[in-house]
Amino acid sequence: MATSIRLYLTCIRNTLEAALCLQNFPCQEVERHNKPEVEMKTSPELLLNPILVCRNEAEKCLIETSINSLRISLKVKQADELENILTKKFLRFLSMRAEAFQVLRRKPVQLQGLSIVISEESWVKVVAGHVHVVIPKLPCDGFCVDIDKEISELKMSVNTRGRLVATEFLKQFT
């Protein structure tokens, strides 16, 4: 299990490394604008082919690239009903604070996931000289693993709490 997720994450990382060749590129359609082309999609020649990395039906990562921006959409693992609810709530919590994360999209592109838009501007700001340090920490490893961990922790605490409540409740019948 651990190795298979590593393969999936390595694949995402390699794709991102190649896709993160961003440059400053002003808008061709609107005067004095500079917008992420991956969101605008006004000039088809400025977009590259999107890449979908799938581990299984539940875990997918869609990487869309353009000349000045990159969009990563993650679908987070949801094994059962409880995880489904937890993921939904957790991602909603994140999306509502999208502004604080700077690169997080308020609305995910796919359902039940979250999207990150990296523009050239934010990339330069974040990178500031640490390209090879940042890439390994990008959404792939750190982020995916963290979300998975967070959700399984939440699941654990819900289960523990449920068990405690049930024990307390059933005590009165003894």
Place this chain on the structure above:
Amino acid sequence: MAAVEVHQFAQCITCHAWSADRSMIAFCPNNNEVHIYSLSQDKWEKVHVLQKHDQIVSGIDWSARSNRIVTASHDRNSYVWNQEGSEWVPTLVILRLNRAALCVQWSPRENKFAVGSGAKTVCICYYEQDNNWWVSKLIRKRHDSSVTSVAWHPNNILLATTSTDGKCRVFSTFIKGVDTRDSKAGSVSDAKFGEQIVQLDLSFSWAFGVKWSPSGNTLAYVGHNSMIYFVDDVGPSPLAQNVAFRDLPLRDVLFVSEKMVIGVGFDCNPMVFAADERGICYLVEAGALLDHLSGSTYIEYQFSEAFGKFYGQSKHGVSNDAIEPSRSRGGVHDNCIM
């Protein structure tokens, strides 16, 4: 290969240009200003700040003989800066653009310059004595997308452009009253202004960084699909060669000599391409570079690494400076990306 000198001027540099004697450098620190640094006693000092643009400066070129700087910016304007005393005096150029200017280059005779733009046009600007300003003539409706790079042929007439539609085109820019028809230039001098001499459709992806070789016989440009293209005999029947490499794509190239090209780009490492006697181009291992360039010239990574790092991968204005073997201080300045 270690960097010979590393200077950290700014977090990120969008474009830069060297003065003729390489003692000064003008660059844009990713904002609307142009900073000029001068080398005095092995220390770089900020001597001027050129403020006139109101958006990020995308192109700078410093003319070698007439000592003028031309800047182009995303604010659709371009300025020609003349040094008067200790001040740089700007002159606005009427580009007649409605989108951002992306790149700029002086022609070899320095009587014209070309500006590539996001309006899918190229402006050829020249000085009009009567009105005392720079006027521009546009090459319209030839490009299907933004013009990312322009390069002048040594004959001062031909202009090569690359565009994000993946094509490289060569135009004639003959302007009556500015250029004179001479027999040396051959058949190309008969072409009218804006006439397309050739269109090269080699790349499947965006094309960047076009350059002519010193003699003007070879044209090199790069594609975003990690390829570099060399074109000989530009004209009705061009000969093309593609070289693919395994690293991240390049952004710009620089001819060190007729047979050797340095490419820099997202990979943060300069790459060297050389041609053998039969004219076949190949990628030279970095270690072999010094052997190739031993003797009168040596590579000087003027401010590579740290500088390049802070350059960020995306901004990479690269460095391109002609090699001067006579100068003892060295030839190529290459502020690579890392």
